[in-house]
Amino acid sequence: MLEVHSLTKRFGGLVAVSDVSLTVPEGSITGLIGPNGAGKTTLFTLVSGFQTPSAGRVLFCGEDITGRTPERLAVLGIARTFQIVQPFAGLSVLENIAVGAYLRFPHRADAMAHAGAVAERVGLTDLGRPAASLTVAGRKRLELARALATGPRLVLLDEVLAGLNPSEIRDIIPVIRAIRDAGVTILMIEHVMQAVMSLCEHVHVLANGRLIAAGTPAEVVGNPAVVEAYLGHGAAGRLQKGAAHG
Template sequence: MQFEGYRSEDLQKSGIILDVINVTKKFGELVALNNVSFKVRKGEILAIIGPNGAGKTTLINIISGILKPTAGRLIYKGVDITNIRPNKRAKMGIARTFQVPIYIKDLRAVDSVAVPLTWKLKSLDLAREKAIELLKRVGFSDPYKMGRDLTLAEEKRLEIARALALEPELLLLDEPAAGLRPDEIEELKGLILDIAKEEDTTVILIEHLIKFVMDICSRAIVLNFGNKIAEGSPEEVVSNPDVITAYLGGAV
């Protein structure tokens, strides 16, 4: 389904991969997202930051299709995906990681990555081969490690490898740096930059603290209590008085 005004020539010219239009999400009385609109440009790393409960994960859930918005629409590559199911969106090139990683404790890392690959490759051996390649790609050293023995940093890398298995055009990362040590965060930043550059993947990076994303994102959007309160370069956003107020009492 082509959305009027979003013909593919226009899209190519404008370079917009995702258009989030007036999205509202209510959970009963609680307005988790209030009329949020923004565009994502192809190839960029867009950071979405905001304090706890700002609506960041809700937004990722709406883009990946796990949640339906109460109001508003999503246009991905010229197609209205608002009513399209998550698995179909994944096939269209939208992949995500989870804030609390979903990996299976009784599976070896290689098999956690191989599972999403089997639907495409139709052979477990081929899926495992590709899974090992992907784990190497994200700097995961022992593909045969059991899920239950993984460190937090390994869980995060495994999550990214699982998302890359879908060969995404739009990769949604939900707080990939949370809980990592400073040296692990630096490595992760390098990996995200590499993925954006080498695979030509557009990245939406959710983060609590803007300082983690300052040097890798092209633009940042700030959410607070479900409202978009700022949008711009990382420098513009950190010096915005509304953003400073939203983070008052905590670090930006």
């Protein structure tokens, strides 16, 4: 569904994303993990059209979408959420979701009805209150709901679980799985490994802008290169020694 070919983004001398290639199969939940500063969010901004890549191509359902604007990509069926939630603070929860729903439903009554249905899917209630009054968990659900309301075929989730407590994470994991089961392909950046392990079929690991590993969550977690990227040079070897002695 989504193919990224040799994508590179330079900011001056800094190469934030370097020659990254990956694919997201249709109907999958694919994870993108890596330590802070690895370039995950930059990769998202390139795929979602908020920045143009320095080199490389992005294909969506076989169509070259490199450099297209976010609004055109939303029409094509690519939606994203933001790591730092961006609610329309002055609007109610329902109106927030309706902004997304208007993309496919030009009439107010239809858009509002669709927004209400989407809210139910992600477990949002009390839709008349201002979005600014939502808790962190509520805002994350709102991000998800707004993105879903645009009727996407692919959603890019940027750390929707960050900042949530364990019980909130447990509540939202089935919601994400249900979205996929309804036919929406998901590419998610996530730090919460419990969620990655239980949700993702396939995981790509970024470090210093490069793709260093890919595979099932279990394979990736056992990969020495991944352990070193998170814990430092030589960490994998020391861990193994420690395990042998223990």
